[in-house]
Amino acid sequence: MAFCFRGGFTQLQLWQIPCSKIYIPTSKGATKYPNFWLCREMQTFTSTPQIVHNKPKDKIESVGAFQKLPMVMPSVDILYSAMRKAKRVSPTKGIANIAKRERNRAAKQLDALMKELAVPLRSYLENFPKKKYLHPYERSLIELTLGDGIYEEVLKKVDALRKKVVSVGKEHASLCAKSLSKREAGERLGEGMERLEEIFNCEGKAVDDLLNIAKTLRAMPVVDLETPTLCLVGAPNVGKSSLVRVLSTGKPEVCNYPFTTRGILMGHITLSYQNFQVTDTPGLLRRSDDDRNNLEKLTLAVLSHLPTAILFVHDLSGECGTSPSDQFKIYKEIKERFRDHLWLDVISKCDLLHTSPVVYITEGGDGEHLAMASYRKMGPDGAICVSVKNEEGLDEVI
Ligand SMILES: Nc1nc2c(ncn2[C@@H]2O[C@H](COP(=O)(O)OP(=O)(O)OP(=O)(O)O)[C@@H](O)[C@H]2O)c(=O)[nH]1
Numbered sequence: 001m002a003f004c005f006r007g008g009f010t011q012l013q014l015w016q017i018p019c020s021k022i023y024i025p026t027s028k029g030a031t032k033y034p035n036f037w038l039c040r041e042m043q044t045f046t047s048t049p050q051i052v053h054n055k056p057k058d059k060i061e062s063v064g065a066f067q068k069l070p071m072v073m074p075s076v077d078i079l080y081s082a083m084r085k086a087k088r089v090s091p092t093k094g095i096a097n098i099a100k101r102e103r104n105r106a107a108k109q110l111d112a113l114m115k116e117l118a119v120p121l122r123s124y125l126e127n128f129p130k131k132k133y134l135h136p137y138e139r140s141l142i143e144l145t146l147g148d149g150i151y152e153e154v155l156k157k158v159d160a161l162r163k164k165v166v167s168v169g170k171e172h173a174s175l176c177a178k179s180l181s182k183r184e185a186g187e188r189l190g191e192g193m194e195r196l197e198e199i200f201n202c203e204g205k206a207v208d209d210l211l212n213i214a215k216t217l218r219a220m221p222v223v224d225l226e227t228p229t230l231c232l233v234g235a236p237n238v239g240k241s242s243l244v245r246v247l248s249t250g251k252p253e254v255c256n257y258p259f260t261t262r263g264i265l266m267g268h269i270t271l272s273y274q275n276f277q278v279t280d281t282p283g284l285l286r287r288s289d290d291d292r293n294n295l296e297k298l299t300l301a302v303l304s305h306l307p308t309a310i311l312f313v314h315d316l317s318g319e320c321g322t323s324p325s326d327q328f329k330i331y332k333e334i335k336e337r338f339r340d341h342l343w344l345d346v347i348s349k350c351d352l353l354h355t356s357p358v359v360y361i362t363e364g365g366d367g368e369h370l371a372m373a374s375y376r377k378m379g380p381d382g383a384i385c386v387s388v389k390n391e392e393g394l395d396e397v398i
Pocket residue numbers: 235236237238239240241242243253254255256257258259260261262281282283348349350351352386387388389390
């Protein structure tokens with residue numbers, strides 16, 4: 001097969017280990033983690049798979065919460081449907097006295113309006129998961145795509161709206177029930193309805209925000225933790241998306257500027273009847289975590305929370321805008337940080353490498369350094385040279 005792991009396993013051999021044999025001890029007993037075959041511990045297997053005696057891992061929660069989010073109705077639709085239903089509510093049968101009948105009708109209609117408005121809101125609040133119960137990857141997606149704290153803030157506003165609707169609805173329904181005449185009951189009903197409509201018109205935006213949040217989250221790529229995943233990582237513009245396009249079913253946008261990829265994209269690939277996920281990620285720049293933008297943080301979230309192998313893409317052609325010395329530093333940092341991940345290096349745009357040697361003014365004395373000089377020439381040890389343009393090296397990567 002194309003490449004060997006440290007312990008002498010070929011790709012095919014490693015992935016042939018039956019999932020049932022892979023257990024990791026936890027505080028609640030041994031747990032099966034088929035995905036951990038992508039971690040370095042598994043690469044040290046010799047001929048027979050062993051039980052891994054490393055420190056107990058935390059329980060892996062399942063992903064997929066975004067696909068189960070409830071459908072949220074636009075606030076105007078909730079309001080108009082509630083108004084229509086409330087107006088159809090008739091008084092309790094058998095009340096002969098007109099004043100009594102009218103105040104009964106008014107109170108019932110207001111109560112119905114209050115419930116029709118509050119019940120959907122309550123169901124959203126119950127069915128949108130608390131962030132703390134989500135898989136850490138999905139938690140990061142929420143923070144990085146919506147903005148820190150926005151999810152909780154919107155849910156809080158929806159809850160505040162629900163509480164207001166209930167209290168104002170009850171208050172006006174009880175006023176209706178105290179009316180002394182048909183006219184008074186009618187007026188109080190009108191006032192109550194107007195008040196609820198006004199509240200919903202003013203604060204219903206929270207419901208519309210929730211609807212947009214649900215839309216955004218539902219559109220996130222679906223990750224299957226049971227399927228081995230390969231994540232393409234590298235500086236911006238090095239050719240990650242181009243590789244995802246040729247290696248998998250994923251069709252991310254490819255452009256000649258940094259940060260074309262602005263989210264996580266999932267493609268699939270089937271090799272020898274085995275399915276794999278291929279993840280495209282936004283590029284990483286050479287800078288500290290405090291300075292990273294949310295796109296870079298998304299990439300780090302994938303690496304931190306999903307059991308992926310890493311295909312690190314190096315562009316030594318000078319085309320991408322990040323110098324080889326900066327790419328080397330990014331590479332070293334990421335490799336050190338995610339050293340438990342299975343790792344493969346590729347040098348992209350090989351069709352350009354034979355032509356124009358690139359001199360970086362900013363690099364100065366860096367060329368003196370041995371490791372750097374070697375990196376600039378050939379990339380890291382064992383890296384495969386690929387070109388999407390002339391299809392060089394692609395079979396070897398696969
Ligand atoms: N000559 C040549 N150009 C390539 C090759 N692969 C990618 N490119 C070009 O490099 C540029 C960037 O490619 P992308 O695939 O968008 O790079 P990326 O790493 O996904 O970029 P970001 O999403 O911005 O981080 C595009 O103009 C591609 O056409 C290659 O093998 N040879």
